Amino acid sequence: MWSTDYTAETSLSPADVWAALRALHEGELTYDGADEFVLHGPFAVGTHVSVTPDGQETFESTIIDVVENTTYADETVFGDLTLTFRHTLVPTGTGTSVTHRLEIDGASADEIGPELGPQISGDFAESMQALFDAAARLVDGEAATEPSDA
Structure with missing residues (x-):
């Protein structure tokens, strides 16, 4: 198995993040560089998700863990590899610590x-900051989607 973690903190609450x-994962939020998500069912364990990374082909994932305000994870199978993406939110005294973990498991x-x-x-650091920025816009009552440069 191969894995990596990226952790960042924000002053936003776990509920805001x-x-x-x-x-984002329900396809209702986007920002520059974000993956595009299309749910094929409820936001719940077992639901399939079509994921289109910016500038790449769409692939299918399955939600494997959802605990409100705490964790979200999905996994994608490519041949003999399973890629698991997990976000874990932990309250701190001043906001929230968020860890984005990638695990690659399988024979190769x-x-x-x-x-x-x-x-x-x-791009985990940039993606995390973009997520925090979008969350702050939601808290401020602004549109969560970044305006395009068009």
Whole structure:
């Protein structure tokens, strides 16, 4: 297995971050560079999700963990590999700590993970900040979607 974590903190509450994270995964929120999500059922364990990374082909994932204001995870199977993406929210004295974890498991994970993993997780810091910014806009009552540059 290969894995990596990225953790960041925000002054926003877990409920505020959760609202943005859920809206993103339900396809109701977007921002520059964000993956596009289309749910095929409720926001619940077992639901399939079509995921289209910015500028890439769509693939299918399955939600494997949902605990409101605490954790969201989905997994994607590619051949003999399983990629698990997990967001874990932990309240702090001043807001929320959020960890985005990627796990690559399977027969070839030890060979492919060190190359593929950093390619996938290379934008975790920027993505997390964009999620926090979108959550702050929701709290402020603004549109969560960034205006386009068009």
